[in-house]
Structure formats: structure tokens, C-alpha cells
Amino acid sequence: MGAIILNGKEVASQWEKKNSLRVQNLKAKGVNICLAVARFNDDEASKVYVRKKVAMCEKLGIKPILIEEEGLDQEKIENRVSSLNKDKEINGIIVQLPLPKGIDKERVLSLVSPEKDVDGLNVFSCGLLYKNMPGLRPCTPSGIIHLLKEYKIDLVGKRAVILGRSQLVGLPIFLMLLHENATPTIVHSKTKDLKNICKEADILIVATGRAKMVNREYVKEGAVVVDVGISRIEGKIVGDVDFEDVFDVAGYLTPVPGGVGPLTIMSLMENVINAASIQAGIKDDAF
Numbered sequence: 001m002g003a004i005i006l007n008g009k010e011v012a013s014q015w016e017k018k019n020s021l022r023v024q025n026l027k028a029k030g031v032n033i034c035l036a037v038a039r040f041n042d043d044e045a046s047k048v049y050v051r052k053k054v055a056m057c058e059k060l061g062i063k064p065i066l067i068e069e070e071g072l073d074q075e076k077i078e079n080r081v082s083s084l085n086k087d088k089e090i091n092g093i094i095v096q097l098p099l100p101k102g103i104d105k106e107r108v109l110s111l112v113s114p115e116k117d118v119d120g121l122n123v124f125s126c127g128l129l130y131k132n133m134p135g136l137r138p139c140t141p142s143g144i145i146h147l148l149k150e151y152k153i154d155l156v157g158k159r160a161v162i163l164g165r166s167q168l169v170g171l172p173i174f175l176m177l178l179h180e181n182a183t184p185t186i187v188h189s190k191t192k193d194l195k196n197i198c199k200e201a202d203i204l205i206v207a208t209g210r211a212k213m214v215n216r217e218y219v220k221e222g223a224v225v226v227d228v229g230i231s232r233i234e235g236k237i238v239g240d241v242d243f244e245d246v247f248d249v250a251g252y253l254t255p256v257p258g259g260v261g262p263l264t265i266m267s268l269m270e271n272v273i274n275a276a277s278i279q280a281g282i283k284d285d286a287f
């Protein structure tokens with residue numbers, strides 16, 4: 001039999017249609033949308049991802065501004081972000097992570113104006129999430145929630161285990177699942193008895209960056225398994241979950257590629273559309 005595949009690529013393409021309509025409707029009201037994508041690192045994967053973001057903007061009719069400046073120091077990066085904040089044309093700003101070694105990430109992320117923080121990573125946006133107030137949410141966790149809802153996976157009262165506690169994925173998905181009335185637990189590199197905790201999960205979200213670390217020994221029969229990880233091994237993209245090994249134990253499973261990745265991009269698009277409509281004082285579908 002095997003698990004039901006959670007087809008992120010397909011869900012993202014449906015979502016894309018809705019977002020495309022919203023962009024057209026806003027255009028008809030004289031609102032043009034613009035996203036600034038800033039890459040300050042020299043990371044090869046980041047180069048691919050920023051291009052994916054720019055390409056999706058172009059597809060939807062959102063104007064992308066791509067900033068690719070390597071070798072800047074803290075002050076220069078901060079000045080660059082400040083100038084994007086001041087630019088009236090720009091509705092959303094995303095600073096691609098990781099930032100280069102020696103750069104204070106939190107200072108840079110929290111410099112992004114809250115109303116333009118389409119990555120949902122500054123302290124203000126994090127505060128709104130913590131308090132379960134409307135706001136711009138981190139893209140990957142929003143994408144995961146969107147995917148689970150599309151497949152009508154009930155979260156209420158469910159035992160959710162999240163492998164990884166990053167600010168980008170693990171911690172925000174913990175809060176979002178909690179707000180959906182699931183019962184989440186985070187496990188990380190210092191957790192004792194990690195495998196058995198994972199095995200208790202009805203919903204297992206894996207975001208460690210350790211290729212294929214999760215095999216069937218971590219998975220309860222019938223569990224929903226969401227694989228966030230992306231690693232490149234011999235030119236091939238693999239997730240944190242050993243897909244073949246877990247396939248006939250899990251009830252639902254995301255593939256890599258074609259799972260969470262495309263939803264991350266579409267969440268970003270939704271965030272910038274929401275940001276632009278709020279800035280224009282138009283409610284449309286935002287929040």
C-alpha cells in the first residue's frame with residue numbers, strides 16, 4: 001500500500017492560481033506589488049533559491065528587485081536594508097539566509113520594517129506569532145500548515161513532534177501547531193531518547209538538515225511525516241527522511257523535492273501580496 005504522498009508541488013500550483021488572481025485584482029485597483037530579494041552570502045544553494053523566488057514573482061506579475069552583493073560588512077548590509085525599507089515602491093523584503101560569517105543575523109533581520117517583513121523573522125513578527133495575532137508568518141511553517149489543511153489532516157489534539165528548533169522552521173512551526181490546537185514537542189541535538197519521542201508522533205515534522213536521518217524506526221504506523229530538509233548528495237537533492245524506508249510505515253509523506261519547498265515559495269508570494277494590500281489600505285483576503 002504505502003503512504004499517501006503529500007504533493008506540495010501540486011498544492012503550490014493550485015495556490016498559485018489564487019495568488020495570481022489576487023495580484024490581478026490589486027493591479028485593477030492601481031496597486032502594483034514589488035518584492036526585494038537580498039542575497040549577501042556567497043552560498044551556492046542560496047543563489048538557486050533567490051532565482052526561484054524572482055522567477056515566481058515574474059510569473060505572478062509581482063515586480064522583483066534582486067540585490068546580490070557579496071563581501072559587505074555589517075554596517076554596509078544594514079545600510080542596504082535601511083535603504084530598501086525607505087524605498088516606497090518596495091512592499092516586501094527578504095534577506096536570504098544564511099548571512100555571511102561574522103554578521104549579526106538578528107540585527108539585520110530585525111532592521112526590516114515590520115510591514116515589509118515578508119519572511120516573518122523580525123522580533124515584531126515573531127511576537128505576533130507568539131501571541132497568535134494576525135501578522136506576516138515565516139514562509140516554510142505557513143506552507144506546511146497550508147499543505148496539511150489542503151489534505152484535511154486534522155490537527156486538533158494530535159501529538160506533533162518537530163525535529164529541529166531553528167528560528168526559521170522548527171520554532172515557528174511549533175507555535176503554529178500549538179495555535180492549531182495540536183500538542184507539539186520539539187526535539188533537537190541534545191534530546192535524550194529522541195527516536196522514541198518521534199515514534200509517539202501522529203505528525204512528525206523533520207527539519208535538521210541531516211540527510212536521510214529519519215528511517216522507519218522513528219515513525220509510528222500511519223503517522224503524517226513532513227520532510228523539510230534539503231541536502232545535495234552527488235548532485236541529487238535528498239531530504240532528512242529516508243523516503244523509501246519510511247514509505248510503507250507512514251500514513252502520509254512529503255517527497256523531496258516537490259514537497260515543502262514549492263510551498264515555501266508560494267507562502268512568500270502570499271505574504272508579499274498581503275503586505276502590499278495592507279499597505280494600500282485594501283483588505284482583500286489579507287488576514
Ligand SMILES: NC(=O)C1=CN([C@@H]2O[C@H](COP(=O)(O)OP(=O)(O)OC[C@H]3O[C@@H](n4cnc5c(N)ncnc54)[C@H](OP(=O)(O)O)[C@@H]3O)[C@@H](O)[C@H]2O)C=CC1
Nearest residue numbers: 140164165166169188189207208209228229230260261264
Ligand atoms: N524546504 C524548504 O522550504 C526549506 C528547507 N530548509 C532545509 O531544512 C533543513 C533545516 O533547516 P534549518 O531549520 O534552517 O536548520 P538549522 O541548521 O538552523 O537547524 C537544525 C536543527 O536540527 C537540529 N539537529 C541537527 N542535527 C540533529 C540530530 N542529529 N538530532 C537531532 N536534532 C538535530 C539542530 O539542533 P541544535 O539546535 O541542538 O543544534 C537544530 O535545532 C535544512 O536542510 C534546510 O536546507 C530550510 C528552510 C526551508
Ligand SMILES: Nc1nc(=O)c2c([nH]1)NC[C@@H]1CN(c3ccc(C(=O)N[C@@H](CCC(=O)O)C(=O)O)cc3)C=[N+]21
Nearest residue numbers: 049052095096097098119139257258259261262264265
Ligand atoms: N530568509 C530566508 N528565508 C527562507 O525561506 C530561506 C532562507 N532564508 N534560506 C534557505 C532556506 C531554504 N529555502 C528553500 C526554498 C525553496 C526551496 C525549493 O523550492 N525547493 C524545491 C526545489 C529544490 C531545488 O531544485 O533545489 C523542492 O523542494 O521541490 C527549497 C528551500 C528557503 N529558505
